[in-house]
Amino acid sequence: MDTREILIAAALKVLEEEGEARFSTRAVLAIADVSAPTLYHHFGNADGMLSAALEEAFSQFLKAKQSAERAADPILALIEGWNDYVRFAAARPRLYAAMLSRVLQGGRIPAAEQAFDLLREQLRAIDRQGRLAMDVETAADRMWASANAASLLHVTARLRKAPAPGEAVLTDLRESALKTILSPTEKGARP
Numbered sequence: 001m002d003t004r005e006i007l008i009a010a011a012l013k014v015l016e017e018e019g020e021a022r023f024s025t026r027a028v029l030a031i032a033d034v035s036a037p038t039l040y041h042h043f044g045n046a047d048g049m050l051s052a053a054l055e056e057a058f059s060q061f062l063k064a065k066q067s068a069e070r071a072a073d074p075i076l077a078l079i080e081g082w083n084d085y086v087r088f089a090a091a092r093p094r095l096y097a098a099m100l101s102r103v104l105q106g107g108r109i110p111a112a113e114q115a116f117d118l119l120r121e122q123l124r125a126i127d128r129q130g131r132l133a134m135d136v137e138t139a140a141d142r143m144w145a146s147a148n149a150a151s152l153l154h155v156t157a158r159l160r161k162a163p164a165p166g167e168a169v170l171t172d173l174r175e176s177a178l179k180t181i182l183s184p185t186e187k188g189a190r191p
Contacts, residue, residue: 007038011052012053019098023050082143116144
């Protein structure tokens with residue numbers, strides 16, 4: 001690993017352990033065992049490093065989605081993709097929150113856009129089979145919203161002084177979204 005990669009890995013570790021609000025270059029430098037001038041040489045400033053780390057997190061997320069084996073049935077593949085998204089947030093809630101924050105701040109992150117494009121592709125496959133009850137963009141928004149809502153339950157568990165959401169709650173969120181986007185013949189036909 002080169003110095004830049006070491007710094008990004010250290011930044012991701014800090015984000016996962018401390019979250020964006022407590023992110024510090026001092027912590028990153030300690031983990032990476034490099035000096036501040038090295039960080040500034042590679043990233044310009046702390047925000048540059050944070051941006052690079054978040055872009056890397058999105059890239060890792062996208063690579064995992066692209067390499068995952070999916071069911072041949074596009075509806076089952078959509079369900080698997082939704083589950084993967086929520087599992088990522090459950091496993092890395094602070095990092096997920098930082099990633100989402102960067103998007104909400106207007107950051108353009110190509111890997112995030114590509115992940116949304118993968119969702120659209122899955123929905124187009126369902127639509128080509130005549131199994132989608134609405135246009136692809138509306139269906140994508142509904143599935144994306146439900147995955148993010150389920151993910152935010154993991155992120156906000158501590159705030160709500162609650163345990164992580166149970167499987168039944170997550171399944172209900174996913175199934176509610178699926179019921180709205182699938183054609184009437186599909187709503188009761190899934191295993």
